[in-house]
Each structure stands twice: as C-alpha cells, then as structure tokens.
Amino acid sequence: MIDFHSHLDLYPNSLEILPIVAQKNSFTLVVTTSPRAWRATSKVFAGYDNIKVALGLHPEIIEKKATERDLLISSIADTKFIGEVGLDGSETFTKTFSLQISILADIFSECQKQGGRIISLHSRNAVSSVLNLIEKYPNAGVPVLHWFTGSASELKRAISMGCWFSIGPAMLKSSRSQELIQTIPPDIVLPETDGPFATLNGEMIYPWQTDTVINFLDKIWKSQNIGACECVKRNLDSLLAKI
C-alpha cells in the first residue's frame, strides 16, 4: 500500500502505529501542519526509509502559525517534500485568504529557487487560485493536488499544467468525484487516506486502508495492462525520480 497524504503525527497512537505503517506500506508521505511540527515529527519518525515527512503549513491554521513563515521558507532547502500547504477558499477562511496566497507564493518561489520539490496541496474551494499560483512558478516542482473537489474544467486545466492527484476513500463517496477521477490519466494518480481527518465508514482510517481506492481504480482502469496496485507503484517511482 501507498499513502501519499497522511497526518500520521496526529493519530492519538501515532508512535504505536508507526512501525506497523512502515511494515504494511511500501511508502507513506506524512504531511505536517506547521514547520515546527515538521521539525519535531522528522526527528521522531526518523529511521524509516519508506516514511517521508513533508514540511507543511496548513491553510486552515495559517493565521495562528504565520509567525513560523520564515522557518517554513528557510526549511525548504532541507527537504524534498512539501505539504500540507495550499489555499482554502471556504467562507470560514475568507479573512486569511490574501495571507494564504502570499505565503503559498513564497513557498513556490523558494521551491523553484531550490530546484523543485514534490508539493502536496490543499485546494478546497480555491482550485483556480492554486492553479494561478502554480502557473506563476512553473519550476517549483511537481504539484500533487490532494482530495481534489474542483470542477471538470479546473481538473482539465490542472492536468494540462502537469499536476498529479492523490485520491482517498473519502473522495469516492461522491458520484461527481467518481466521474471526475475517471478523466484523470492513470499515470498521474496516487492513493492517499488523509487520516485521521478523513474517516472510513465513520471510523478512524489508517494509512494502509486504501483498498477501496485501489479497487475503484482497478474497475475504471480496465484498459490498462497492469493492475491499479502495480500502476500506482510505478507512478510513485516515476514521481520520486523527478526530484
């Protein structure tokens, strides 16, 4: 299994499940919500080659963590993986939207300066704004849109701009999302859980529980000559080779 967007550090029993994740998953990207959390989590999760900790600043808490902005930008030199970062255009965060844009622009600019990074992006109610910024910094690396909830035309634009997509079980609950996922080329898709924020049938989802995604992809990728599990493994290898 692969989980390309997990908040493993935020499970109540994260240290207990850490070795299980390392054993059950071939690869897990642990996204963090602030640069200080990234520093702490990187230390605690060190020693597992197949668990990578990404440097993040979650847009939902950007006001509270804005003091960590300099730390965030200066730390980009020290990691290949950025996330969770992005924009949230929901009404609750209208007040911070311009701050969100300014910080994400700085992140992309620094990623570009450092030669490119793999960036796990939040884009709820803000896909067009996120894409506009990606367009401004074409050498920032590979943007991976996590839990995409935009429109069909936004999806088309994102694909044409070289974005990748991480897809979790929670996305499959919506038939609209299911339809959109079918229009994404198979070679730019990775599984994710977004646990423990996302749930599976009302229960906590763990980083190895991406079977529903793999089963769904197997159904819609019938024309591929390899199974979805093998396909996403290849995708991961090709993504990691880019940075």
Ligand code: MN
């Ligand atoms: Mn998340």
